[in-house]
Amino acid sequence: MNPKVDAFLLNSKKWREELTILRSIVMDSGLGEELKWGAPCYVHDQANVIIIQGFKDYFALMFFKGALMKDPQDLLRKPGENTQSGRQIRMTSMDEMLGQEEVLRAYIQDAIAVEKAGIKVVVKKTEEYPIPSELEESFATNRDFQHAFYGLTPGRQRAYLLHFSEAKQSATRKARIEKYAPRILKGKGILDCWCGLSKRMPTCDGSHKQLG
Numbered sequence: 001m002n003p004k005v006d007a008f009l010l011n012s013k014k015w016r017e018e019l020t021i022l023r024s025i026v027m028d029s030g031l032g033e034e035l036k037w038g039a040p041c042y043v044h045d046q047a048n049v050i051i052i053q054g055f056k057d058y059f060a061l062m063f064f065k066g067a068l069m070k071d072p073q074d075l076l077r078k079p080g081e082n083t084q085s086g087r088q089i090r091m092t093s094m095d096e097m098l099g100q101e102e103v104l105r106a107y108i109q110d111a112i113a114v115e116k117a118g119i120k121v122v123v124k125k126t127e128e129y130p131i132p133s134e135l136e137e138s139f140a141t142n143r144d145f146q147h148a149f150y151g152l153t154p155g156r157q158r159a160y161l162l163h164f165s166e167a168k169q170s171a172t173r174k175a176r177i178e179k180y181a182p183r184i185l186k187g188k189g190i191l192d193c194w195c196g197l198s199k200r201m202p203t204c205d206g207s208h209k210q211l212g
Contacts, residue, residue, distance in 0.1 A: 001023075001033060002033040002035060002040075004034075004035035005023065005033055005034075005035055005040045008035055008038070008040060012054065014054060014056075015059040017094065018059050018091070018093075018094050019040070019052055021094070021097065021098070022052055022061065022097060022104075023040055023052060025101060025104055025108070026040075026042050026061070026108060028105070029042070029105075029108050029109065029112060031043060031044055031049055031050065031112065032044070036048070036051070039051050039052060039053060039054075040052040044112060044116065048064045049063070049064060049065075049111050049112060049115050050063055050108065050111055051064070053088070058090045058091060059090075059091055059092075060088040060089060060090045060091065061089045061104065062079060062087070062088045063076070063087050063088075063089075063107070064085060064086055064111075065085055065086075065111065065114050065115065065120075065121055066085070066087020066088070066111070067084065067086070067087060067121050068114050068119050068121060069087065069107065069110050069111055069114055070110055071087075073103055075089045075100075075103070075107070076088070076089060076107075077089075077090060082158075084121060084123040084124060085121040085123060089104065089107060126154040126157050129158055129161045130161070130165060131161065132161075132164050132165055132173050132177075133170075134164070134170060134173045134174045134177055135164055135173075135177055138181070144185065145184065145185060148184050148185045148187065149184050151187065152184065152187065152189065153189070155189070156188075156189035156190070156192075159189055159190045159191065160184065160189075160190055163180075163190055164176050
């Protein structure tokens with residue numbers, strides 16, 4: 001067991017007992033344990049397989065290649081509407097977790113089998129996402145903004161493109177671009193907080209002041 005995860009659990013304000021038991025269930029699989037993105041992460045030959053997550057309303061096992069896994073119990077859920085690879089099993093109580101312990105163990109073994117098989121998720125590339133005309137107009141009038149946007153990681157670019165494109169009205173798309181332009185110029189993603197973590201990460205609840 002990784003001492004960094006020991007410290008993480010000791011400092012957990014919510015779901016401490018549930019995450020501790022969930023940790024023991026995952027550790028029985030033989031995966032290596034690390035602390036990544038402020039959460040317990042389990043790896044096979046340095047490849048991320050599973051991460052344990054704690055949120056306000058639920059805790060979860062998140063499988064990095066969950067889209068390739070079998071789901072006989074219909075438990076796997078997308079962490080976000082546009083998530084392409086990862087899938088979660090969400091739980092809201094100790095009883096719920098213990099009641100499906102054997103099922104969890106089976107899903108964990110399936111995740112390991114997928115990783116060992118070397119199967120990769122075919123994801124949509126960033127350049128395949130359409131660029132809203134309003135964003136192209138902003139690029140044309142502000143080259144620094146354009147350079148800052150394309151200097152972001154592909155994941156951050158995709159998040160912005162999805163958020164901008166979801167708006168049905170041109171005026172709303174323009175408003176969103178104007179709102180997030182300062183954040184983009186700072187090199188920050190749409191979910192990044194001043195603490196340097198995403199609001200989706202277990203150790204950041206998004207309640208403090210955000211950049212931009």
